[in-house]
Amino acid sequence: MTPAEEHPVHRRHRSPTPRWAPYLFVAPYVALTLVFFAYPFAHAIELAFYQTAGPNARVWVGLGNFRYILSDPDFRTAVRNTAVFSVAGTALMLPTSLGLALILNSGRGRAAGLFRLCFFSPSFVGQIFVGILFAVVLAPDYGLLNRFLQALVGRGLETRWLENTATVMPAIILTNLWLYAGFNMVYFLAALQNVNPDLVDAARMDGAGPWRVFRHVTLPAIRPVAIFVLLISTIGSFQLFELPYALMRSTTSPYGPDNSALFIVGYLYDAAFSIGDLGLASAVGWVLALIILTVSLIQLKLTGAAND
């Protein structure tokens, strides 16, 4: 008996495929990641420390871009608008989506399916389309909303939702709600359909009413999904750009009167494509990433999801 025959496990057998085959398979992904993610990522870090103008001219400014951003009143306005949108938008979005999901979950048959499709359908068209659509809906004198208000309460026909600093933000929040409530509803609906019916039945048999069943059975069961929706809604709010940009195109300024519709990504876009300073825009991008990371970590901590 040879040593190899004594220990068949250690016998070196010839693989049917060469050792480089797996590397070949991952090569396209790695190449694409390097070209379209790793290089731009590294370049964006470098660029944030330069001031640029035109395709070739750049000058080292160190932390100058960051100092400028933090001292710029427009950036502070953008952060404030983004925070207001994020808090108010998410505070409205979650209960609305959950409410719609609860209603649809209690119904059965074709009607429920039809409503599900109706609520979800705004997500098919995207932010630009909805922005243009709502610019018409919110128009003074002839817009659908103002006509409705006039018919209902006898006033409001001339309300300038998009040209008044006080009403721009509510208009954007409501438009965003219309666009995404149905989308988030689908997450909640899927979670509700996975709630253990035995637990619900047991709670009812113990005398729990609908509110207590919801509070102590349904809500804990859908908590992971609720946290997920909270996180993606918050991150989405901080990345808001296309919707207000398209909505405000019907007015003169894409950032609303007195910058009332200026959000952080809008500020970034303005730095890159209006002022033409890609270095400043990169620095804004990094500040935004830091803000999103911080807010997400706080949310995870507060909701206890980090411990899960």
Added chain:
Amino acid sequence: MLLNYGKAPFFILLVAVATGIGVLATHRRYEAARPDLVLMTHAKLHADVYLSRLPEFERRYGVKVDVQVVEEVALRTRLLAAFAAGTPVPDLVEIPQDAALFLRGPIRDIGFLDITRWVRAKRLDERMLPARFSMWQRKGVIFALPHDVHPVMLAYRADIVEDELGIDVSKIATWDDFAAMARRIVRYGDDGRPARYALELQDDGGYLLQALLLQRGVGLFDAAGNVTFDSDVAADTVAWAVRQLRGPHRIAYSLGFGPTLWEGMQDGLVLFYFAPDWRTRTIEEYAPSLAGKMKLMALPAWTPGGRRTSTWGATGLAATRGGRNPELAKKLMEFLYVDQTDGGRSSAELRILPAVRAAWSLPVFDTPDPYFRGQPILRLYSRLAGDVPPDYASPFITKAQNKRDSAFAAASAYYSLHGEDGFVDFVRAELRRQADAVRAVIARNQITEQ
């Protein structure tokens, strides 16, 4: 060997190879049929007119020209990215005025061809209205030819103003005259609110405020690139516009630029509209029911005998430095923007007065327009064209527009709360504050001045 992992990788490889061969073949075919010049424009109407004229150019020089239409914002961002990355660019680009962003950075780095010597050699800076070169130059270097003049007049509902109210607009010489006349126009509804207004203005300042400011010679920048929108004249104009929109005797109303504008125009909610030449075509298209009911008049002056027009909008044609045939590109620029071999028909079709002064006397511009009660509208514009003010370019133009409009919004809010009490001083201070913010952005720039 790949089949050892199942059939999927084999088919993925097959698809990849087939796609590669397909891309290669398509690219070769594209290269073989590649035009000698590519012109990119943001205006489909311009493209349609150029396509009808290009066969003559192609015959004359034995070349092939391709015209591409790209949406305005997409054109700006794509071109900026292409300049930055050094990827292929079209030979010629039609750019709107707010694309002055391309003029940022050291002159040698600007992606457009310096055509100053060519323009001077051909005396185009004299043959075309000199004021219109103001948008396409930096530090005396010219980068584009002006397409248009865009004088501004007032388009009004003649059926109401003249036929119904019996107003003789020829007697309106100044904005004060206009405001006095406007009080006869404003009609109040049962709820005590105006149901009819005299003048179109924007609640957020915008293009219409800009037209009023330019009429008084107040641009956002001067020829040297200094911010100028915080002068006393600017404050006076902003205050005047706010009073017309918010005052106790308000005569102006903002209809926006969407469908509400056309509804309001056709309903007679507002009777006088700012109308540069290009807008007459839009009005005809979107308010067809007003055919024969509209007319044009010169803007009232700010002072007796003063300027009766302004300007709104501009397009320029620039050759890119990355273009393959700059000499041919210049020939095409001249053919499309300077030559009037078609007797001005294409300009008349676009309803845009060309920047070439000799063209203004072409007979085609005497054609009466039945929509405007038979007025020869391009002739009316051409009479005002020589008085169109310059509107100087700056890479910071978008920032400045934004800040000026913010000042206007603040002035409107102040007036609504406090009325005349300290109003003019507030407007002056607010304009200065916003202009200083633009100056700070410019001052931060360490590259442009190198």
